[in-house]
Amino acid sequence: MAAELTLAHQHLPGVTVISVTGELDITNHAKVADYLCRSRQRPADQVVLDLAGLAFMDSSGLRALLSCHQDCLGQGGELRLAALQAVPARLMEITGVHAHLSVHHTVDQALSAALTKISG
Template sequence: MPPLTLAHQHLPGVTVVAVTGEMDATNRADFDDYLRDVRSAPASRLVFDLSGVPFMDSSGLHVLLSCATDCLRKGGVVHMAGVQPLPARLFEITGVVAHIPVHPTVEDAVTAALASERSM
């Protein structure tokens, strides 16, 4: 299993969180802690770059959804980008795609997140 690697970049108006590796119960706490540290404001605009995530189980999904719920509750927006086939199937089965926009590229997701910011 590829180890989970996390990185982020604060861009004007949005934070991009790049995730690489498999997301599962073995690294759930690390991912959750990292997201708590990265979020610079309660109403953050977040883009998750998941192009490096070949596999995600319900533990990884739970962390993403908890972060997204908290962000949305506080007036922020969350978008996902580059979702690979297995995580995409998980999002489809669970209905996540109906609530969190998914984009083919990070650039598309950042553009959409910033547009959402202007319409709020």
């Protein structure tokens, strides 16, 4: 049985941190894409996705992340992924997507990079 997808966010100055837990797949990718767009406090916010609790992601989930990435760039922000687990990390590696997104080992590293971008 698939793990239920849960989403939560918090706002920091210029940064929206979104935690994604469970499984991201064809059954819920539209919910995630909508949530990622709606949860930013300002359109130009930096977005950090905390994926430490994301156990599984398929290609439709990856498409939702790429859509958010494009939306962020178009609004003057940037998407950063943090704490990827083995299965989602493998999907990004075999598709080559990791080379086009900002991927960080920890949420703290992603936050630091986002705050540097804001102040810099």
